[in-house]
Amino acid sequence: MTDVAVPTRRCVLGLLAAPLVCGAFARTATAAASPVGSAIAPPEVLRELPAARLFGSGRLRRFLFHVYDARLWTGPGFEVARFSMEPLALELEYGRTLYGPLIAERSIEEMRRGGDISLAQQGVWLAAMQRAFPDVNEGDRMTGVQLPGVATRFFVNGRLTGEVRDAEFTRLFFGIWLAPHTSEPRLRAALLAGASGGS
Numbered sequence: 001m002t003d004v005a006v007p008t009r010r011c012v013l014g015l016l017a018a019p020l021v022c023g024a025f026a027r028t029a030t031a032a033a034s035p036v037g038s039a040i041a042p043p044e045v046l047r048e049l050p051a052a053r054l055f056g057s058g059r060l061r062r063f064l065f066h067v068y069d070a071r072l073w074t075g076p077g078f079e080v081a082r083f084s085m086e087p088l089a090l091e092l093e094y095g096r097t098l099y100g101p102l103i104a105e106r107s108i109e110e111m112r113r114g115g116d117i118s119l120a121q122q123g124v125w126l127a128a129m130q131r132a133f134p135d136v137n138e139g140d141r142m143t144g145v146q147l148p149g150v151a152t153r154f155f156v157n158g159r160l161t162g163e164v165r166d167a168e169f170t171r172l173f174f175g176i177w178l179a180p181h182t183s184e185p186r187l188r189a190a191l192l193a194g195a196s197g198g199s
Contacts, residue, residue, distance in 0.1 A: 044155040045073045045089040047144045058190030066095030072191040079193045083178045084171040091143045094136045106131035111172040132162025
């Protein structure tokens with residue numbers, strides 16, 4: 001392969017929460033999705049969603065890097081078209097060490113794909129995510145739980161690290177992976193593999 005951009009250390013370490021990465025590296029990267037993980041929901045998911053079941057799972061790769069394995073946990077009767085109004089949990093298990101502040105920054109960038117975000121709102125949401133998202137290492141798990149009409153709750157390795165009580169935040173955040181406008185349609189398809197008749 002020719003003309004391949006060499007990612008900076010900061011760029012590579014910024015691969016964390018959102019599907020895309022930064023700079024020229026994003027333009028040369030590729031993604032792959034495949035079934036991964038256990039069908040038994042982790043404790044934090046079962047506490048928040050007692051009837052949770054594994055709806056779909058996939059692996060995100062960037063270039064030669066395993067970024068994370070993603071698992072979508074839902075309740076009975078989950079409807080893809082109404083994902084922002086359904087109780088669900090998205091669990092990410094990381095394949096490398098990555099920086100928490102860059103997770104939050106990249107998440108905001110991806111959330112903009114779903115709608116306009118004012119500078120004031122962006123500042124509030126970014127601060128909330130920076131508090132909730134620590135640096136992670138290989139094997140660490142970050143789980144976002146969507147409780148419609150209540151909050152989005154974030155857990156790292158089963159420990160509650162933050163909560164955002166804002167319906168628009170919830171819609172845009174989980175839309176990074178689940179909305180049709182996602183930047184990673186293959187991963188979305190893997191996560192939504194449990195949908196009857198497709199998505």
